[in-house]
Structure formats: C-alpha cells, structure tokens
Amino acid sequence: MSEVYIDPSPTNFQAFKDLPRDEPIHMLNLLLYRHLAKYPEGHEHHGNGWSGRRAYEEYGKTSGPIFRRVGGEIVWRGAFQTMVTGLDTxxxxxxxxxxxxxxxxxxxxxxxxxxxxxxxNRTAALVDSRLIRFKPLMVGAAFG
Incomplete structure (x- = not known):
C-alpha cells in the first residue's frame, strides 16, 4: 500500500507558507474515507458508528460557516470513477x-x-487525503 496522509508535513506546510499570500488560490482536495470514522476516546462522536463519509459531512457542516466567512467557495466537486494516469492502487x-x-x-x-x-471530524473521517495548492489560471477551450 502507498503512503497515507491526513495532515501536512512541516516541510510541505512551510513551502505553502512561503508562497505569495496576496493572490487567489485553489486547493485540490482528494479524499479517501474510512469505513468507520475513528474519533478519539472522549469525543462526543466517539462510538457513534458513523461512516467516514458521514464524519466528513459533519466536518463540512461545522467548518462551512468559517470557510464561507473567510471568502471560501467550492468551485468544482466530483465523485471518483477511475484512475486514467497514475497508480491504480x-x-x-x-x-x-x-x-x-x-x-x-x-x-x-x-x-x-x-x-x-x-x-x-475531518481527521476521524479520512484514511488518506491530498491537499494541493494551485494558482488559478485562465480557463477556456484550449489547453495552452
């Protein structure tokens, strides 16, 4: 199995912080949910039997107002179908x-x-993820 990631490494987070801070950014999120969410003991949702997807929905519900307050918005969303280029594992x-x-x-x-x-909730929900920063560019019909 390939390596799994939930949170950024200190090196990767520093690289993120070193990039320009005054321009729009797009963050590509790739999500792989746990079969059962894994909350720490003592957490209000520990032992509730939620799926990882349900725990991620809770993350969206509880973090959404903050995300919107800072000016965030979802500009694209999709459900995985198949890997065309890359590791199919x-x-x-x-x-x-x-x-x-x-x-x-x-x-x-x-x-x-x-x-x-x-x-x-995000941490409890995910078995693996990727968070990749992009600088938005012009869109249109051409690749170049």
Missing part, C-alpha cells in the same frame, strides 16, 4: 477544488477556534 472517493481569495484567508480559517474543533 489509489482509488479516491471524492474530490473538490476550494477557492480562497488568498492564502491569508486559508490561514484565518485554520487558526479559528471553532474550525480547530471541527477539524477533528
């Missing part, structure tokens, strides 16, 4: 692209006390 459940007006908005969100409570 990784089959994602869902993917989406989140737009932020700038990386400062992303930092504001993740530092918010209510977001830090909500992110427990």
């Amino acid at each position: 990784r089959k994602w459940h869902d993917g989406f692209v989140a737009h932020y007006p700038n990386s400062g908005a992303f930092f504001e969100m993740i530092k918010d006390a209510d977001y830090q409570k909500a992110v427990v």
Whole structure:
C-alpha cells in the first residue's frame, strides 16, 4: 500500500507558507474515507458508528460557516470513477477544488477556534487525503 496522509508535513506546510499570500488560490482536495470514522476516546462522536463519509459531512457542516466567512467557495466537486494516469492502487472517493481569495484567508480559517474543533471530524473521517495548492489560471477551450 502507498503512503497515507491526513495532515501536512512541516516541510510541505512551510513551502505553502512561503508562497505569495496576496493572490487567489485553489486547493485540490482528494479524499479517501474510512469505513468507520475513528474519533478519539472522549469525543462526543466517539462510538457513534458513523461512516467516514458521514464524519466528513459533519466536518463540512461545522467548518462551512468559517470557510464561507473567510471568502471560501467550492468551485468544482466530483465523485471518483477511475484512475486514467497514475497508480491504480489509489482509488479516491471524492474530490473538490476550494477557492480562497488568498492564502491569508486559508490561514484565518485554520487558526479559528471553532474550525480547530471541527477539524477533528475531518481527521476521524479520512484514511488518506491530498491537499494541493494551485494558482488559478485562465480557463477556456484550449489547453495552452
């Protein structure tokens, strides 16, 4: 099995922080849910039998107001069908692209006390994920 990731490494997060902070960003999210969510003992949702997908829905419900407050919006969402190029051993459940007006908005969100409570749901939900920052470019019919 390939390596799994839930949170950024210190090196990757520093690379993110070193990029320009005053321009719009798109964050590609690839999600692989746990069969059963894995909450820490003592958490209000521990032992409730939620699926990983259900726990991620809770993450969306509890973090959504903060995401919207900082100017975030989902600009694309999709359900995985098949890997065309790449390792076929990784089959994602869902993917989406989140737009932020700038990386400062992303930092504001993740530092918010209510977001830090909500992110427990994300951690409980996922067995693996990818979060990839992109600089938005022009879109249209051509590749170049």
